[in-house]
Amino acid sequence: MTGKVVTITSGKGGVGKTTTTANLGVALARLGQKVVLIDADIGLRNLDIVLGLENRIVYDLVDVVEGRAKLRTALIKHKSFPDLYLLPAAQTRDKTAVSPQDMIQLCNQLRPEFDFILIDCPAGIERGFRNAVAPADEVLIVTNPEVSAVRDADRIIGLLEAERKGPGRLVLNRIKPDMVRKGEMLAPDDVTDILGIKILGIVPEDENVVPSSNSGIPITLNDNSRAGKAFHNIARRLMGERVPFMSLEESGGFFKRLGRIFSGGGG
Amino acid sequence: MSSFWERLLGRSNLRGTGQQAKDRLQFVLLHDRLNMSPERMEAMKQEILAVISKYVSVDEQKVDIALQRRDSASLLIAEVPFLTTIHKDDDEVDENREQQQAEDEVEAPPPTKKSRRKKASPAEDANEMPEDDA
Structure with missing residues (x-):
């Protein structure tokens, strides 16, 4: 197989990159895909703890790049999903320990063995960003419906175009449908209008997200969670399926909504 | 979960701070994308005015030169009122x-x-x- 490298980025920190990466990884694995997640946030390692794998780290990304460990030995297999692996970031080094060329080589080694290689990009637009984006076949831009996050997302889209990795697809995270309805929050349509890129998924604000990262069990495993369902849908769309947007995600007109309600309300 | 009617009616036409957010973002991104900071914009404005002033008298207090977005294109819109609208020789x-x-x-x-x-x-x-x- 020839794995697809998908980098998850945002510009601004705290918008949900790591949560998105972890959940897409789990959702893709549940859909029968062989997946490896790479934490490219060297010095600020987090993907391991969100996935509940923090106690299993022996080697990390920098160990592999500097030749202290073989790639195969550094990969951590997930407890519940034998087809889901993590390559953790180094915690005691910084972003300059790895080069964009190193990342390209690393991904080329992984491509034959995996369906998806997801890279969790650090916040910012410096070296860490360039490392994470260099090997990407596709880039997902995570943002929140807030002015600061949208502005940073626009900057990232500009940089991706300059690196010929653009335009990427958007994941709009933490949307509050009630606030959108009241006109007190940017609607999905507004955000895609402003940024001018295609939207891959809309994740509603969900109070189950914090408990799920507390316990290291990604929210997409919670079938009652709307955010979890949204991540599952995004994973299916990444695999090329056409999945309608959930009713709460919707941003269409009156008749589109009416149609969805009577056809069972999307999903 | 939203009720049937909420889902049916969707977003109300109330335009609150969400619209402000959109307008402000569109303004700031126009400048960001063109790398046109307020200082650069002011310098360009002064240069444009200097050229126009060589030919006609301009009411500098009422000049409005700004970036605008129309459909998906970015435009520079200049409104430059003249001091004398009627030719003095006539x-x-x-x-x-x-x-x-x-x-x-x-x-x-x-x-x-x-x-x-x-x-x-x-x-x-x-x-x-x-x-x-x-």
């Missing part, structure tokens, strides 16, 4: 203009109309109510 027009100004002065309503109301003559009242003539 005597006939100039005369008309002077006459017009004189008339304006005569017909101009007093700045504090209410306080002067008592002194108003019947003729002035008739001017203010044209329907009486019909």
Whole structure:
């Protein structure tokens, strides 16, 4: 197989990159895909703890790049999903320990063995960003419906175009449908209008997200969670399926909504 | 979870701070994308005005040069009012203009109309109510 490298980025920190990466990884694995997640946030390692794998780290990304460990030995297999692996970031080094060329080589080694290689990009637009984006076949831009996050997302889209990795697809995270309805929050349509890129998924604000990262069990495993369902849908769309947007995600007109309600309300 | 009616009606037409967010973002991103900081914009504006001022007198207080987004294109919109709209060499027009100004002065309503109301003559009242003539 020839794995697809998908980098998850945002510009601004705290918008949900790591949560998105972890959940897409789990959702893709549940859909029968062989997946490896790479934490490219060297010095600020987090993907391991969100996935509940923090106690299993022996080697990390920098160990592999500097030749202290073989790639195969550094990969951590997930407890519940034998087809889901993590390559953790180094915690005691910084972003300059790895080069964009190193990342390209690393991904080329992984491509034959995996369906998806997801890279969790650090916040910012410096070296860490360039490392994470260099090997990407596709880039997902995570943002929140807030002015600061949208502005940073626009900057990232500009940089991706300059690196010929653009335009990427958007994941709009933490949307509050009630606030959108009241006109007190940017609607999905507004955000895609402003940024001018295609939207891959809309994740509603969900109070189950914090408990799920507390316990290291990604929210997409919670079938009652709307955010979890949204991540599952995004994973299916990444695999090329056409999945309608959930009713709460919707941003269409009156008749589109009416149609969805009577056809069972999307999903 | 939203109710059936909420889902049916969708977003209300109330435009709150969400619209402000959109407008402000569109403005700031226009400048970000063109790498046009307020200082650069001001420098460009001064240069444009200097060129225009070589040919006509410009009312600099009322000049409005700004970036705008129309459909998906970015535009520079300049509104540059001139100080004199009528060519000075044209005597006939100039005369008309002077006459017009004189008339304006005569017909101009007093700045504090209410306080002067008592002194108003019947003729002035008739001017203010044209329907009486019909």
